[in-house]
Amino acid sequence: MEAEFIERPQSVSDFQRMFRYIYHALNEAEYPKDGDLIARLIEEITRLMEFARKDRRTLFKEQMANIFSWSMAVVNRLGIDPQEALWEKYPGVCPYCLREKDCICGTEHPIVENKELALRRFRRERADRRPQTLKDHQELHLRLYSWQHDRELPIVVAAHLVEEAGEVSCAYRRLGMANSDTAKNFLFNELISEMADVMSWMFALANRLDFDLSEAIWEYYPYECVKCQKGPCVCQEVI
Numbered sequence: 001m002e003a004e005f006i007e008r009p010q011s012v013s014d015f016q017r018m019f020r021y022i023y024h025a026l027n028e029a030e031y032p033k034d035g036d037l038i039a040r041l042i043e044e045i046t047r048l049m050e051f052a053r054k055d056r057r058t059l060f061k062e063q064m065a066n067i068f069s070w071s072m073a074v075v076n077r078l079g080i081d082p083q084e085a086l087w088e089k090y091p092g093v094c095p096y097c098l099r100e101k102d103c104i105c106g107t108e109h110p111i112v113e114n115k116e117l118a119l120r121r122f123r124r125e126r127a128d129r130r131p132q133t134l135k136d137h138q139e140l141h142l143r144l145y146s147w148q149h150d151r152e153l154p155i156v157v158a159a160h161l162v163e164e165a166g167e168v169s170c171a172y173r174r175l176g177m178a179n180s181d182t183a184k185n186f187l188f189n190e191l192i193s194e195m196a197d198v199m200s201w202m203f204a205l206a207n208r209l210d211f212d213l214s215e216a217i218w219e220y221y222p223y224e225c226v227k228c229q230k231g232p233c234v235c236q237e238v239i
């Protein structure tokens with residue numbers, strides 16, 4: 001790609017497109033099976049725990065950008081729209097307590113009646129306030145969750161991200177075992193929702209560590225691969 005055509009991605013869809021451009025060919029060649037691609041995403045997420053355990057915060061940024069890149073590989077492969085998935089799950093409010101600021105789910109466990117109905121209303125009524133950029137999504141999470149997460153150690157926030165990785169794996173495994181269209185639809189929606197949660201906890205962790213995730217991604221992947229520094233990537237993946 002010629003330098004003059006490169007524009008910094010802004011929306012989640014822009015980032016998704018950028019990663020398709022950099023890695024589509026490599027991923028098709030190296031990861032023909034969807035399950036292997038998902039396994040790789042989970043592997044990269046769990047690697048974060050080593051940095052968290054050793055408190056190597058400087059390594060977080062690059063690894064978070066790397067995890068984001070693998071999460072885009074998965075959504076690109078499965079035909080998931082991550083921007084839609086995020087709005088569906090987080091329509092400007094916490095989907096569990098429905099607060100629009102300073103969620104209290106970590107300490108209190110509010111029981112909200114008719115939650116699905118309320119969430120549908122939020123999606124409709126707040127459509128014009130929908131986060132436009134990746135940074136907007138991170139800021140929404142700051143508003144919703146920083147009050148809660150700022151009192152927790154980064155390893156606790158990172159642990160949530162790893163939990164979500166397990167839930168992605170679970171939804172994918174169950175999807176593979178489903179034997180009716182209804183079950184398949186239900187589990188595919190589960191998988192979409194779990195992918196939104198993975199992104200949500202990435203925002204939470206970036207907020208907790210006080211960096212801009214979109215900036216970090218752009219720093220390591222400016223329309224080119226972090227390793228070979230080519231776009232599209234020409235790496236020979238070493239297994």
Ligand SMILES: [Zn+2]
Pocket residue numbers: 094095096097098099103104105106
């Ligand atoms: Zn909440």
Ligand SMILES: [Zn+2]
Pocket residue numbers: 225226227228229230233234235
């Ligand atoms: Zn490369």
